[in-house]
Amino acid sequence: MTMTLAQWVLILLCFSMAGALGGGLYEHIVLTPLWSRSPPSSFAIIQHGTGVPLQRFWIPVHAAITVFILLALFLAWSDVTARWLLLIALASYVVMRVWSGVFFIREMLAFQRIPVDSPPSAELSARVAWWTYWTWFREPLDIISFLCSLLALHWFDRA
Numbered sequence: 631m632t633m634t635l636a637q638w639v640l641i642l643l644c645f646s647m648a649g650a651l652g653g654g655l656y657e658h659i660v661l662t663p664l665w666s667r668s669p670p671s672s673f674a675i676i677q678h679g680t681g682v683p684l685q686r687f688w689i690p691v692h693a694a695i696t697v698f699i700l701l702a703l704f705l706a707w708s709d710v711t712a713r714w715l716l717l718i719a720l721a722s723y724v725v726m727r728v729w730s731g732v733f734f735i736r737e738m739l740a741f742q743r744i745p746v747d748s749p750p751s752a753e754l755s756a757r758v759a760w761w762t763y764w765t766w767f768r769e770p771l772d773i774i775s776f777l778c779s780l781l782a783l784h785w786f787d788r789a
Contacts, residue, residue, distance in 0.1 A: 636705035640712075640783040643698035647719075647776040649691050654769055657684075662762055669758045670744045677742050684738070692727070699723065702782070712782040719778035726771035734768070737761050 661682060665675040675681045699720050706712040737757065744754070 634705075634787070636702065637783065637786060639698055639702045639705055640779065640786060643695065643702050644776070644779050644783055646691060646694040646698055647772070647779050650695060651769070651772045651776050653687055653691060654772055658766065658769070662765070665741075666758045666762050669741070669750060669754050670748050671746050671750070673741055673744055674746045676738070677746065681742075695723065699779075702779075706782065706786055709786050711788075712786040715778045715782035715785065719775040719782065722771045722774040722778070726768050726775070729771075730768065734761065734765060 661675065665672050665681075673681075676684065699716065703713065703716050703720065706716060738761075741758070741761075
């Protein structure tokens with residue numbers, strides 16, 4: 631069986647989505663408990679020069695997802711089932727990215743700029759608690775995008 635370009639793009643989209651889902655879970659389970667433990671002294675784990683370079687992972691992953699989902703939509707547009715699944719995946723992904731851009735990324739960048747030796751405050755602890763609580767609700771959006779991408783790959787050209 632020969633694979634089409636659309637199938638290869640769908641496979642790459644699924645791998646990219648899996649990377650985002652796995653990266654998100656790693657951040658939630660491993661990194662977030664470390665950097666949110668006792669702000670701001672625990673912020674060293676997320677700060678430039680001393681911490682995990684989050685942007686080195688997230689920027690390429692999201693660039694790949696964006697390219698592959700748009701390319702997959704273009705290449706699979708004639709397949710109604712794949713098209714609808716990819717549109718649902720795209721909608722879920724866009725909601726997650728807009729929400730991230732409006733709140734999560736801005737707050738994370740602000741946390742990264744706070745000196746680790748500054749005094750702790752109730753306001754900062756509340757911001758960190760708010761961030762860590764709401765960030766869990768982004769994962770279901772990633773799961774929806776990933777599952778719809780997998781289903782689009784499965785159903786593509788089966789009609």
